Amino acid sequence: MNKPAYPTLEALLADVRNCRVCERDLPLGPRPIVRAADEARILIVGQAPGARVHASGIAWSDASGERLRSWLDVDVTSFYDETQFAIIPMGFCYPGRGTSGDKPPRRECAQLWLDSLLEKLHNVELTLLIGQYAQRHFLGARRKPSLTETVRAWAEYAPAFIPLPHPSPRNQAWFKHHPWFESEVLPMLRARVQAATAGAGVNR
């Protein structure tokens, strides 16, 4: 079946937000959580909403989001300014609990929607790849054997991409055992975010 052509990002987002393709497999039902505007300079690609984000309907409205905003050095208002930050996870709806943590993002979102969304985001100059699913999709064979190695090799993916670990509190041990992330990667990340949003009145 041919995908419909969308005249605007808004029209596409309206259909994305009405998507119910996985309805039978989602324990809390569909609630696609995606935000973007034509002008967005930075694209944040995460994993999939957790239960708390599903309940709020607001991307990254949890402890992971708090840590992510501190990594980026932006305040809440700026983070949710769609003209600066587009937020598109690999899976748009909460996928439910698995045996250890949440299930992986549903593959259907990328198959059905992701390319169409990316085509509409003409002003993105920096894409943050948060976690293994985003890195697998966007970096493909350029990925290293582990997420840690991929993050450490960030310079290979510049200037378009910055691979990052997930800022979840569950990754506290990873942050502790890889101090180079805070001393080397975060200053670079903040500088890139500041450069991409320069002149946009982003609050820090």
Ligand code: SF4
């Ligand atoms: S997970 Fe993705 S494809 Fe499935 S219902 Fe939600 S938006 Fe649609």
